[in-house]
Amino acid sequence: MPIDRRHILSAGLLAALPLTVNSQTPAAFQDSTEVMPLWPKDPAGDLNPARQEVSPPSGNTKRFVTGVSQPRLTIYRPQKPNGAAMLVIPGGGYRFVSIDNEGHEIARWLAAHGVAAFILTYRLPAEGWATPHLTPLADAQRALRLIRHHHASYGIDPDRTGVIGFSAGGHLCASLATLFDHKAYDAVDTADSLSARPTLFAPIYPVISMAAGISHGGSRINLLGAAPTEDMVNQFSTDKQVSPATPPAFIAHSEDDGTVPVANALLLREALKTHGIKVETHLFAEGGHGYGLNSTKAKWGDLFLSFARSRGLFA
16 A cells, blocks of 8 residues: 555654655755754753754655754745745644645745745654643744844745645644744744734644544644643634634645544634634545645645735735
């Protein structure tokens, strides 16, 4: 049976797929080498300093990163910038970072449409951090603030900075959109005086709820532990954190998703509608899970670009 990302999420495996490195990878598909660390020093709260990052080398097509001690942004600058920026958050059940089809491929695509793209390689909560449930959110908040702080260097408008996330990265994307003003970390420099509220957010086949029976089980355990309190479940069920300050949203999900139930997307949509937040939702009959831009049945890419233009993110 072929092994893909859905099997890894279901089985909870840490290892990356054993794929052959292509040394002749075209330049258009090579990783950007422009990287920005999130934190000026080692991140706070590290209880596992022996942690080592593991990722197959560039040239693979499905890399899964674990052991992240130095969270960072990988930056794709467009040849013809339109002033917009997007933070890109890959998924992986909060157990690994699916850095290729939900990271580099998305960033290249956005850059081709004039958008400066910033891939977030974030810390994984179950790998030994003092406040595991806040660790990914701290990285996401810090990332958006840094993008705004350095906006002049990238030719972007800080008021046109959105976020897109996939699966558990969709949960982190929605957490950023709803908990942008929650104090997830202590300020370290002047960048932290800036807002972490995105201009818009786009959770794609997202984990939204942390409620048992609705959430993706692995994401819930990795983020909140085996026995979370009711308060923790409610705080990180992002549909319950929607407020009038939540930015507009674009949601895409497949009805046949066997990893993250489509009910997650519907709960978020309902909460946004209840609070009068603009939301565009696309449900596809087929597509499954973990496809990034590569589904022949769940083609959400052009729909998102149209939505982003309609919300003024870019021309």
